[in-house]
Amino acid sequence: MNIIETSIPEVKILEPQVFGDERGFFMETWREDWFNANVCERRFVQDNHSKSRQGILRGLHYQTENTQGKLVRVVSGEVFDVAVDLRKDSPTFGQWFGVMLSADNKRQLWVPEGFAHGFYVTSETAEFVYRCTNYYNPAAEHSVRWDDPDLAIAWPLVAGTEPSLSAKDANGVWFKDAVTF
Numbered sequence: 817m818n819i820i821e822t823s824i825p826e827v828k829i830l831e832p833q834v835f836g837d838e839r840g841f842f843m844e845t846w847r848e849d850w851f852n853a854n855v856c857e858r859r860f861v862q863d864n865h866s867k868s869r870q871g872i873l874r875g876l877h878y879q880t881e882n883t884q885g886k887l888v889r890v891v892s893g894e895v896f897d898v899a900v901d902l903r904k905d906s907p908t909f910g911q912w913f914g915v916m917l918s919a920d921n922k923r924q925l926w927v928p929e930g931f932a933h934g935f936y937v938t939s940e941t942a943e944f945v946y947r948c949t950n951y952y953n954p955a956a957e958h959s960v961r962w963d964d965p966d967l968a969i970a971w972p973l974v975a976g977t978e979p980s981l982s983a984k985d986a987n988g989v990w991f992k993d994a995v996t997f
Contacts, residue, residue, distance in 0.1 A: 875934015893942030
């Protein structure tokens, strides 16, 4: 596994070593001892899998209790994945990092606790899987608006059209009003 550093030191891109031939491929996507030694010590407790169509934006989500670190990847299609630093004492507070994740590039993104997370589907459909360090707690979940002008995230909107949002995400708060860590 290769680690690619990002503009936010705690957020990491992980690139697996892929072994392939005419029959297909094999890759290791998770190995606890390697992750703990090379990225950070974490215990994962929940895996999730979602499928979305093109133009859907999910996020920017985070929990203020049962905070979750997430190791995310795409197994079908392509998404633009974003992490936003919500840690007030961090030198990168309020900064975001985004990367294209796809079934083709097989990259994963480590999004630590204390970050809001979201993704936008650029392909016809995408299947997104992620491993979490804590359990989902809907009572403590928050959503920051995807189009917040203070964050100015450069979402690669397909044909420049507004994304499709859930009611929760459409009613997200502005970054300046968000509960932070």
